[in-house]
Amino acid sequence: MNIEVKGLTKSFGPKKALDQLSVTFEEDKIYGLLGRNGAGKTTLMQILAGHTLPTDxxxxxxxxxxxxxxxxxxxxxxxxxxxxxKKKLRIKDVLKLASLFYPNWCQQTADYLLAEFGLDPNLKTKGLSKGMESSVGITIGLASRAKITIFDEPYIGLDASARYRFYDLLLEEYEEYPRTIILSTHLIDEVSNLFEEVVILQNGKLLLQKETDQLLELSLQVSGNKEVVDQFTAGKNVIHEAEIVGMKTAIVFGEKYNYEEVVQLGLKVERCNVQQLMVYLTEEKGGKVHV
Incomplete structure (x- = not known):
């Protein structure tokens, strides 16, 4: 089931949460939907899930x-x-209601996930901790086996071990039952290895959409003597730089770079990660667009 977003605009009074956004999500792929607070991610997901109508x-x-x-x-x-x-039901009742809505619901997956998260299905949802609430939400999302499964910061309250278990469970379920998964998170470093493709929003617009491997290939972090770094980065798209005591680090983005050229200059070189790129590409210093 492909998703076509065409010139999508959503206004709340004078503010545009989404502004003529156009983007495509292909079926059976894991997407990272990224951006700073207020970029329009949640609004996009709410419209996609049919919870609200677009303005245009x-x-x-x-x-x-x-x-x-x-x-x-x-x-x-x-x-x-x-x-x-609703926090008036037991966990097993919440899952029963979900099973009636989603035709591909897998009760075996739901039972397995409850056991993995240590949740008693007879517990009332009203008294659940934040982490337990998140675990129930994750269980619904994965057990639904919906063709389009969207997670919007789904693991608030989970400790690190539980979050990493969620990532493993998501991959296990995806391999068994492929679907389109859209994952929006601020914990990018933890989860970026799951992303097959990255979509970055900024101010309600599409800033960038690329396969994750391609995105990383288009970036390079170099560090060393300031003059040598400046020599290498001259004429390139520098999205971040930092300097201390004659030494400088710079990140360039936008083309495939020659490692050997950098090493021969005596500079240290490494690839950036997805979180670095999201942070630096969405900075608005001087209104510069880095992509």
Whole structure:
């Protein structure tokens, strides 16, 4: 199920959360949806999940709009940071309701995940800790086996070991039942190795969309003598630089760089990671666009 976002705009009074956004998500792929706070990520996910209407433009899933469309919505599961279920039910009742909505629901996966997270299905959701709430939300998302599964900061309250277990479980479930997974997170370093493709939003617009490997190939971090670093970076797209006591570090972006050329200059060289690129590409110093 392909997702086509076409000229999407969402306004809240004078503020545009999304501004003529156009982007495509292909089926059976894991996406990292990234950006700073206020970039429009949550608004995009809410519209995609049919929770709200756009002001202008459209989202189409295989040509169908999701809003108020039961046939489309049964194939979309959005797990938010919170508010994923009513806190008057037991965990097993929450999962029972979810199973009625999602036609591909896998109860075996749900039971397995509850056991992995140490959750008693008879517990009332009203008394759950934040981490336990997140675990229930993750269980719904993975067990739904919805063709489009969206996680918006789904692991608030989980400790590091539980988060890493979530990443492993997500990969296990994806390998067994491929689907489109869109993951929005600020913990980019932890999860970026899952991303097959990265989509970065800035001020409601698409800043960048690239395969993760390609994105990393287009970046380089060099460090060493300031004059030598400046010599190498002259005429290149420098997205970040730092200097101390005659030594300098710079990150360049936008082309495939020659490692040997850098090494021959006597500079230390390494690839950037996805989190560095998201942070530095979305900086707005002097209004410079780095991509």
């Amino acid at each position: 433009g459209a989202i189409e899933l295989n040509g169908e709009k999701p809003f108020n469309n039961r046939e489309v919505l049964k194939h979309i599961c959005l797990v938010n940071e919170n508010g994923n279920f």
